[in-house]
Amino acid sequence: IxxxxxxxxxxxxxTPSVFYNTDTFTLEIEGRxxxxxxxxxxxxxxxxVNSLNPSYAYTFRFKMDYFNSSSxxxxxxxxxxxxxxxxxxxxxxxEWFYGEDDEDMIDAGNEYEELLQIPIQKIERVxx
Numbered sequence: 001i002x003x004x005x006x007x008x009x010x011x012x013x014x015t016p017s018v019f020y021n022t023d024t025f026t027l028e029i030e031g032r033x034x035x036x037x038x039x040x041x042x043x044x045x046x047x048x049v050n051s052l053n054p055s056y057a058y059t060f061r062f063k064m065d066y067f068n069s070s071s072x073x074x075x076x077x078x079x080x081x082x083x084x085x086x087x088x089x090x091x092x093x094x095e096w097f098y099g100e101d102d103e104d105m106i107d108a109g110n111e112y113e114e115l116l117q118i119p120i121q122k123i124e125r126v127x128x
Contacts, residue, residue: 026059033067042074049081057091
């Protein structure tokens, strides 16, 4: 039995897209994040990750172009749930994408890794 729960939030001007692929067990968050209420936006995503079966190996992929400080706090909360998944199944991983020369995103990925004491794979995004 596979987790069949789906999550598909379309991007807006202020919020990223959030999509969970049930075939690949991949949750991808992509875009810009500066919603008026970060907690209201991210809480369902945190709850969703919390509801996943920890026996499976997941990929959590962040492709953020920008996020504000309140989003940063909620991303940390989200990664805390992901950390539980990693501790349960070592095959689960977090991928942190950053644009070429985007020092802020590189630093953010490194800070999350340091704070959470979990491996986060940093991957340079090549934008066409």
